[in-house]
Amino acid sequence: MQSALDPAGGDASRIYWLTMTMTVGGILIFLSVTSLLLYAIFAPPERRAWLGSRRTIIYGGLAFPIITLSALLPYGLIVMRDSDVPKAGALPIEVIGEQYWWRVRYPADGDRVAFSTANEIIVPVGRPIAVSVTAADVIHSFWIPNFGGKIDMIPGRINRLNFTAERPGIYRGVCAEFCGDQHARMAFDVIALEPAAFETWRTEQAKPAQDPEVPLLARGRELFRAGGCGSCHAVRGTEANGQFGPDLTHVGSRRTIGAGQFPNNIGTLAGWIANTQHIKPGVRMPSYGSLTGEDLRALAGYLESLR
Amino acid sequence: MSGRRTGQVLLMLAGLIAWAVQFTVIYGVTSTLCGRGWADATLFGFGIVPATIVSATLITFAATAVAVIWSIKSHRQNAKRPAATTDGFMSHVAILINGLSLVVILWHGISALILPACA
Ligand SMILES: [Cu+2]
Numbered sequence: 001m002q003s004a005l006d007p008a009g010g011d012a013s014r015i016y017w018l019t020m021t022m023t024v025g026g027i028l029i030f031l032s033v034t035s036l037l038l039y040a041i042f043a044p045p046e047r048r049a050w051l052g053s054r055r056t057i058i059y060g061g062l063a064f065p066i067i068t069l070s071a072l073l074p075y076g077l078i079v080m081r082d083s084d085v086p087k088a089g090a091l092p093i094e095v096i097g098e099q100y101w102w103r104v105r106y107p108a109d110g111d112r113v114a115f116s117t118a119n120e121i122i123v124p125v126g127r128p129i130a131v132s133v134t135a136a137d138v139i140h141s142f143w144i145p146n147f148g149g150k151i152d153m154i155p156g157r158i159n160r161l162n163f164t165a166e167r168p169g170i171y172r173g174v175c176a177e178f179c180g181d182q183h184a185r186m187a188f189d190v191i192a193l194e195p196a197a198f199e200t201w202r203t204e205q206a207k208p209a210q211d212p213e214v215p216l217l218a219r220g221r222e223l224f225r226a227g228g229c230g231s232c233h234a235v236r237g238t239e240a241n242g243q244f245g246p247d248l249t250h251v252g253s254r255r256t257i258g259a260g261q262f263p264n265n266i267g268t269l270a271g272w273i274a275n276t277q278h279i280k281p282g283v284r285m286p287s288y289g290s291l292t293g294e295d296l297r298a299l300a301g302y303l304e305s306l307r
Numbered sequence: 308m309s310g311r312r313t314g315q316v317l318l319m320l321a322g323l324i325a326w327a328v329q330f331t332v333i334y335g336v337t338s339t340l341c342g343r344g345w346a347d348a349t350l351f352g353f354g355i356v357p358a359t360i361v362s363a364t365l366i367t368f369a370a371t372a373v374a375v376i377w378s379i380k381s382h383r384q385n386a387k388r389p390a391a392t393t394d395g396f397m398s399h400v401a402i403l404i405n406g407l408s409l410v411v412i413l414w415h416g417i418s419a420l421i422l423p424a425c426a
Binding site: 066070073074077078080081242 | 421
């Protein structure tokens with residue numbers, strides 16, 4: 001689960017400590033003011049007289065708030081100054097919010113070619129990441145609580161977010177702006193890998209899809225073609241080049257499907273294809289409920305083999 | 308309005324006027340430099356933007372401190388003349404306003420110094 005209370009990057013921990021300082025400090029001040037108030041009401045007059053003295057007012061009512069605020073002001077401003085700062089040598093990643101999934105693009109970087117994936121952002125640990133976000137249809141909002149603040153995805157506008165993952169792990173991101181019926185089912189994973197593992201992943205993703213050798217899977221590929229899936233989905237290395245839905249070239253390598261709805265395996269893939277409108281009513285992919293069990297297995301098996 | 312009253316009102320407002328001056332100088336200079344692309348310009352080795360912020364803050368702070376001292380003095384004098392309620396009130400308010408202006412000028416200078424000038 002995502003949590004802003006478990007920071008895994010510099011910005012998130014700065015915001016975390018600011019929140020903690022404010023919350024704990026606020027609670028302490030609230031408790032002491034409340035007890036003084038009760039004291040002022042219930043203590044015998046001669047014992048509570050000091051509360052009304054000029055001195056108490058000057059120290060407690062003027063000096064104390066001025067000193068506290070004078071410390072909090074620079075602290076807050078420094079957090080603000082140091083957060084979300086673009087860094088040299090950052091890895092650029094583009095994320096596009098669509099109803100109800102995330103298109104993720106890795107632009108060409110030196111001799112590494114560009115490719116596109118979905119609902120999963122893989123990042124190397126320790127390297128600054130510069131995410132540019134926009135939206136294809138309505139306003140969405142991109143939020144990875146473990147890495148910092150949220151940022152709006154607005155059609156026709158590019159917003160930027162900078163973060164660095166400090167430790168390997170899987171972090172959940174969510175859409176934080178109501179964007180339609182299935183807004184609540186629009187999540188993604190951020191997977192922070194060691195740099196070498198990230199490079200391997202990147203090299204694999206850039207390759208075109210493998211042609212299936214097993215007859216059942218070849219049948220799946222044929223069903224994919226005949227079913228018209230390729231008008232919405234691209235599988236690089238085949239004739240499927242649709243751009244409307246997620247790129248499926250390496251769909252089998254993803255952790256989840258349906259924007260974080262199910263773990264990715266042959267069963268959930270088959271369930272998804274047959275029942276999209278039941279799983280995510282209103283989603284922009286029709287249910288393929290009329291496929292036979294055999295065909296569904298072949299199709300799902302083919303997708304699962306796209307690693 | 309007599310000359311004395313005018314002086315009292317000015318003293319009451321002195322801190323606020325100093326703050327306004329600091330504000331105008333800091334934002335005027337910074338945004339002009341940013342607009343012209345000279346935000347990183349230096350003079351004798353100091354960045355012009357931070358130097359402006361620091362000197363505007365120090366000068367207006369010092370002026371306000373003088374105003375605080377004057378207000379305290381005039382309050383002491385007023386205290387000796389039992390009948391002058393309005394005078395006493397005005398000098399009391401002058402101490403408060405000028406004292407708080409000291410705080411605000413400092414906060415303002417610190418903020419301008421910490422945040423990036425042209426963001
Ligand atoms: Cu959304």
